[in-house]
Amino acid sequence: MSRITLESKPSDGVRELLRHLLDKGKVSAVLAPRRLDDEGSLDLGFITDRSELDSIDPFAPVMIANTAQVLSMITPSSSKIAVVLKPCELRGFVERVKREQGTLDNILTISCTCGGVFPLQKAVDGITGGMTANYYSDLSSEKIHAEIRETCKACEHFIPINSDVTVSLVGEKDLDENCQIYLNSKSASELLEGLGGEIDKKEYDPAISAGLMKKRLAEKERLFNSVFPGKGGIDAVIEIFGKCVGCHGCSRVCPICYCVSCDFESMNFDSDIAYYEKELSQKGALRLPPDTMLFHIGRMIHMSFSCVGCGLCSDVCPADIPVASVFKRTGDKTASIFDYIPGRDLEEAIPVMVFKEEEFSRFVDE
Amino acid sequence: MNDTERSAARMRSPEGIRGSLHDFLKIAVDKGAVDSVLAPVKVPAENSYAWILMNDPAVIESASPVAPVMPVQGAKALKSLTRKGKGESRILAVMRPCEIRAGIELMKLNQVHFDNIVLVSYDCPGAVPFQDYVKDPGFSEESFGKMIASGRPGEENIKPACGICTEFSIVDSDIHFGYFGVDEGSAFVIPVSEQGAELLDAIGLDRDAKIADWESEISSIRDKRTKKRTETLSAAGERIKGLDGLINAFRKCIGCHNCMSVCPICYCRQCYFDSEVSKKDPDFIFEIAEKRGAMAFPRDKVMFHAGRMTHMSLSCVSCGFCTDACPTGIPVAEIFSYMADITQPTFEYIAGKNNGEPLPLRKFEKKELPLVHEIVKSAEGEEGSDE
Amino acid sequence: MDKKYVPRITSFLCKWCSYTGADLAGTSRLQYPTAIIPIKVMCSSRVDPVFILRAFLKGSDGVLLGGCHPGDCHYETGNYHTRRRFAIVKTVFESLGLEAERIRLSWISASEGPKFARVANEFTETIIAMGENPVKKKIFL
Numbered sequence: 001m002s003r004i005t006l007e008s009k010p011s012d013g014v015r016e017l018l019r020h021l022l023d024k025g026k027v028s029a030v031l032a033p034r035r036l037d038d039e040g041s042l043d044l045g046f047i048t049d050r051s052e053l054d055s056i057d058p059f060a061p062v063m064i065a066n067t068a069q070v071l072s073m074i075t076p077s078s079s080k081i082a083v084v085l086k087p088c089e090l091r092g093f094v095e096r097v098k099r100e101q102g103t104l105d106n107i108l109t110i111s112c113t114c115g116g117v118f119p120l121q122k123a124v125d126g127i128t129g130g131m132t133a134n135y136y137s138d139l140s141s142e143k144i145h146a147e148i149r150e151t152c153k154a155c156e157h158f159i160p161i162n163s164d165v166t167v168s169l170v171g172e173k174d175l176d177e178n179c180q181i182y183l184n185s186k187s188a189s190e191l192l193e194g195l196g197g198e199i200d201k202k203e204y205d206p207a208i209s210a211g212l213m214k215k216r217l218a219e220k221e222r223l224f225n226s227v228f229p230g231k232g233g234i235d236a237v238i239e240i241f242g243k244c245v246g247c248h249g250c251s252r253v254c255p256i257c258y259c260v261s262c263d264f265e266s267m268n269f270d271s272d273i274a275y276y277e278k279e280l281s282q283k284g285a286l287r288l289p290p291d292t293m294l295f296h297i298g299r300m301i302h303m304s305f306s307c308v309g310c311g312l313c314s315d316v317c318p319a320d321i322p323v324a325s326v327f328k329r330t331g332d333k334t335a336s337i338f339d340y341i342p343g344r345d346l347e348e349a350i351p352v353m354v355f356k357e358e359e360f361s362r363f364v365d366e
Numbered sequence: 367m368n369d370t371e372r373s374a375a376r377m378r379s380p381e382g383i384r385g386s387l388h389d390f391l392k393i394a395v396d397k398g399a400v401d402s403v404l405a406p407v408k409v410p411a412e413n414s415y416a417w418i419l420m421n422d423p424a425v426i427e428s429a430s431p432v433a434p435v436m437p438v439q440g441a442k443a444l445k446s447l448t449r450k451g452k453g454e455s456r457i458l459a460v461m462r463p464c465e466i467r468a469g470i471e472l473m474k475l476n477q478v479h480f481d482n483i484v485l486v487s488y489d490c491p492g493a494v495p496f497q498d499y500v501k502d503p504g505f506s507e508e509s510f511g512k513m514i515a516s517g518r519p520g521e522e523n524i525k526p527a528c529g530i531c532t533e534f535s536i537v538d539s540d541i542h543f544g545y546f547g548v549d550e551g552s553a554f555v556i557p558v559s560e561q562g563a564e565l566l567d568a569i570g571l572d573r574d575a576k577i578a579d580w581e582s583e584i585s586s587i588r589d590k591r592t593k594k595r596t597e598t599l600s601a602a603g604e605r606i607k608g609l610d611g612l613i614n615a616f617r618k619c620i621g622c623h624n625c626m627s628v629c630p631i632c633y634c635r636q637c638y639f640d641s642e643v644s645k646k647d648p649d650f651i652f653e654i655a656e657k658r659g660a661m662a663f664p665r666d667k668v669m670f671h672a673g674r675m676t677h678m679s680l681s682c683v684s685c686g687f688c689t690d691a692c693p694t695g696i697p698v699a700e701i702f703s704y705m706a707d708i709t710q711p712t713f714e715y716i717a718g719k720n721n722g723e724p725l726p727l728r729k730f731e732k733k734e735l736p737l738v739h740e741i742v743k744s745a746e747g748e749e750g751s752d753e
Numbered sequence: 754m755d756k757k758y759v760p761r762i763t764s765f766l767c768k769w770c771s772y773t774g775a776d777l778a779g780t781s782r783l784q785y786p787t788a789i790i791p792i793k794v795m796c797s798s799r800v801d802p803v804f805i806l807r808a809f810l811k812g813s814d815g816v817l818l819g820g821c822h823p824g825d826c827h828y829e830t831g832n833y834h835t836r837r838r839f840a841i842v843k844t845v846f847e848s849l850g851l852e853a854e855r856i857r858l859s860w861i862s863a864s865e866g867p868k869f870a871r872v873a874n875e876f877t878e879t880i881i882a883m884g885e886n887p888v889k890k891k892i893f894l
Contacts, residue, residue, distance in 0.1 A: 028652070028656075029652060029655060029656075031663070034660075034662075036617055037617075041617045041618050043617075043662045043663060043664070044662070044663035044664075045660050045661075045662060045663075046651070046652075046655045046660065046661045046662070046663060047655070047659070047660040048652075048655050048656045048659060048660065049659030049660060051659070052659050052660040064620055065620050065621060065663060065664045070663045070664070073645070073646070073648065073651060073663070073665075074648045074651055074652065075648055076648060077648045077649065077652060078649055078652075079649075079652055120620070120693055120694065121693065121694070121695070124618055124694045124695060125695075228849070228850075230850075231850050232848075232849050232850020232851070233849075233850040233851060233852075233887075234851060234887060234888050234891055235410070235891075236849070236850060237849055237851070238409070238410055238411075238891060238893050238894070239410060239411045240411075242409035242410055242411050242413070242414065242416070242893050243409055243411065243413050243414030243437065243500065245437045245438050245496070245628060245691065246438055246442075246627075246628075247624045247627045247628045247691050248627055249622045249623075249624040249627065249691070249693070252622055252623055252624075252627075252640075253620075253622050260636070260640065260641065260642055261635070261636050263801075263803065265635055266635065267635070270446075270449060270450060271450070272450045272451070273447055273448055273450065273451065273452065273453035274453065274454070276419065276447055276453075277453055277454065277455055280402060280419055280420075280421060281421075282812075282889075283422075283889070283890070283892060284420060284421060284422025284424075284425060284892075285407075285418050285419065285420035285421070285422050285425040285892040286418065286419050286420075286892055286894075287416050287417065287418055287419075287892060287893050287894060288404065288417045288418070288419055288443040288446050288447055289417075289438065289442055289443060289445075289446035290446060290894070291810075291894070292416075292893075292894065293810060293894045294803070294806060294807055294810050294894070297806055297810075297845065297849065297851075298803045298806055298807075300845050300849075301802045301803060301806060301841055301842055301845050302802075302803070304841075304845065305841060315693060316620070316622045316624060316693040317693075318496060318497060318500075318624060318628075318690060318691040318692075318693065319414065319437070319496070319500050320497070320500045320501065329848065330844075330845055330848040330849065333844050333845075333847070333848045334841050334844045334845060334848075337840055337841075337844055338837075351837060351841075352834065352837055352838060352841070355830065355833035355834060355836065355837055356833075357823060357824070357833070358823075359836070359837075360836050360837070360839075360840045363836065363839055363840045363843050363858060364836060364839070364858045364859065364860060365857070365858070365859040365860070365872065366822075366860055407892075409893055410893060416893055418892060418893075420892075425892065
């Protein structure tokens with residue numbers, strides 16, 4: 001467990017690190033966010049040729065696709081791959097690995113202390129515009145940037161868990177010529193031997209970003225108290241999800257929802273017209289297509305305890321529903337009854353896959 | 367449409383077409399001509415509309431048959447209701463022309479059953495882009511209200527697909543409400559099918575109005591729209607020309623497939639492009655990346671969009687839902703409409719017509735598609751075939 | 754609400770224990786309310802938590818899930834999984850402010866006819882005190 005200090009911008013430092021890995025043949029490929037043009041188009045580049053590394057923007061404050069989903073497509077790999085990803089994407093992938101949707105073997109994970117990302121819509125409208133101006137200075141001064149997503153503002157897991165390499169951004173002064181790279185695993189130390197820079201024995205100290213943590217936790221409390229109207233109840237649920245158009249984009253981009261065919265899109269929920277006619281005779285009116293609330297509450301039941309709060313569901317929602325905030329709010333509760341933190345530990349089983357003989361007596365009449 | 371001059375009933379309401387249609391729903395249910403109504407109703411948070419099947423008079427009273435916005439394609443509502451077959455009760459469904467046309471395509475695909483359903487269409491002024499509506503419902507309601515009151519199709523604050531729509535008026539519904547260019551507060555109630563005529567008789571609407579003026583108004587608007595459509599779509603065609611054009615058009619795609627899931631024509635439960643079949647072995651993906659130096663994720667953007675064009679553009683009704691649902695603002699509908707306007711004429715097919723014509727891919731003739739013959743011939747010539 | 758209000762309580766009962774317990778209650782001539790609508794399942798863990806939600810959203814006034822006592826599951830561990838899943842449903846209900854008291858999990862063995870009758874009576878009383886499920890009247894579900 002050691003630290004490398006480079007005298008460069010962190011993004012340059014990481015590019016240098018990736019070049020080192022490719023040049024020395026220590027990895028065969030790199031997966032990282034890549035800029036396509038000046039208009040703000042990005043994608044994830046899966047790169048084997050070092051000359052392609054120039055377009056990489058490792059800490060682009062935008063999430064264009066969930067790297068966790070992409071990792072499922074490229075693992076298990078017989079070649080060593082270095083991946084640059086956000087802490088929540090890494091946690092999302094750990095959850096996927098637990099569901100046998102990929103593996104961390106042969107993967108070197110490089111993450112950063114994350115200042116959050118811009119909403120997708122704002123980002124595609126022009127990430128190179130004025131929006132990023134304060135972003136990096138806010139990182140240094142441990143402020144919550146005003147334009148980042150609601151979910152990011154309330155995220156307390158901005159320090160990567162389980163990453164091989166952590167680049168420290170939050171709370172670091174002078175991000176113009178100071179790149180702090182923490183090596184958290186033995187394989188990271190081996191692979192990065194000979195990178196240069198100043199090396200010392202030091203682990204990441206959460207005190208560096210404690211100021212932001214405090215603000216994030218406060219913001220989280222504020223968000224969770226305000227996102228859900230009143231005392232809740234079915235009317236509140238309808239108020240939030242009433243404008244859902246049923247595209248199910250939220251479940252398709254979700255790193256946890258890995259099912260090829262979702263239960264809620266299956267024939268299980270098809271009904272004869274006679275069924276609707278009967279329901280109509282009882283209620284006088286019903287919504288079509290049906291089961292909008294069933295879909296959202298049902299999805300919460302199926303996956304919320306593993307929700308890593310990556311926020312992509314809110315990003316892709318055409319109706320601007322704060323899906324991520326509502327799901328994370330519930331997910332915090334469902335995970336906490338199992339003392340579970342999604343993505344914390346690969347060895348920690350998914351709560352529904354294990355049990356203890358004596359537990360949860362408050363939920364059962366025994 | 368037959369050649370003899372149509373006759374129609376006339377309805378008036380101080381609230382214009384919205385009032386007339388609303389009155390019509392109430393009368394149809396009151397007089398027992400239908401058992402229930404399928405129409406948009408504002409959701410409780412007042413920030414969108416939902417399709418509601420209703421027979422409760424209080425709910426019918428709250429319906430907004432002409433909603434400013436289209437959150438869910440009406441054909442999808444019809445599909446969830448009748449996918450498994452026809453029902454016993456008679457249902458009146460009020461929808462925009464593109465929703466009815468999509469419904470007709472779904473009927474041909476055996477996903478919708480129209481028995482016992484009376485379709486009511488109306489001169490459609492266009493719909494407010496959904497994402498705009500969601501951001502500011504108040505403003506959108508106001509601008510749409512003005513648009514409706516003008517008695518003309520809208521030009522501003524409507525979806526791009528609506529601005530170039532040529533099928534904004536009478537379609538193969540049962541009853542059509544025509545009001546473009548008709549004196550204020552008045553609308554023609556035009557029976558389109560026999561079923562529609564019977565319903566008008568059943569509720570006692572006399573058909574004594576002549577609609578020639580309205581018809582010529584519609585055709586003059588249609589001429590203008592056709593011109594605009596051709597211009598807009600050929601410009602779009604230029605932009606997507608060639609592989610680079612396609613790659614560029616879809617470069618912002620994040621692979622969420624919202625466009626596909628809101629598309630009324632894409633009815634497959636399990637899309638080929640989301641299936642296991644389209645997944646590749648990780649090492650194979652690595653090989654591709656290695657050959658090219660790099661590859662992009664989300665991958666297969668062009669494959670998905672161009673592939674979807676081949677799967678559904680023959681039935682595309684240009685309803686514009688795909689653009690509405692795209693989180694990165696790709697003009698999907700424009701590109702797909704451009705393609706539809708090429709693929710459909712190739713088969714002399716017009717999507718959304720209920721004239722007994724089957725889907726183009728459900729039939730063939732031994733001699734057809736001269737263009738394809740020519741292409742094959744010239745290819746054979748190049749290879750120096752002996753035949 | 755009229756005085757003869759009989760709620761509907763959708764009850765998923767494990768074939769080996771709770772359903773047999775309900776049978777025993779019947780053959781022992783123990784009274785339990787007609788509100789209980791039993792659905793026989795092979796194991797309480799056969800019940801996808803979404804079944805509970807669906808029954809609730811389709812207007813059941815209560816949903817009862819009955820399984821074998823811990824250690825007695827015919828499939829050895831099914832009911833332990835049920836307990837965890839039920840804890841999730843209950844937590845989701847609580848977090849959304851839905852009336853979580855309308856859903857209930859009980860361990861009832863094949864020999865516990867009286868317990869089945871007691872649970873059925875108790876739960877029905879709770880539901881009657883709560884009144885009709887407000888979801889029944891919602892049209893925007």
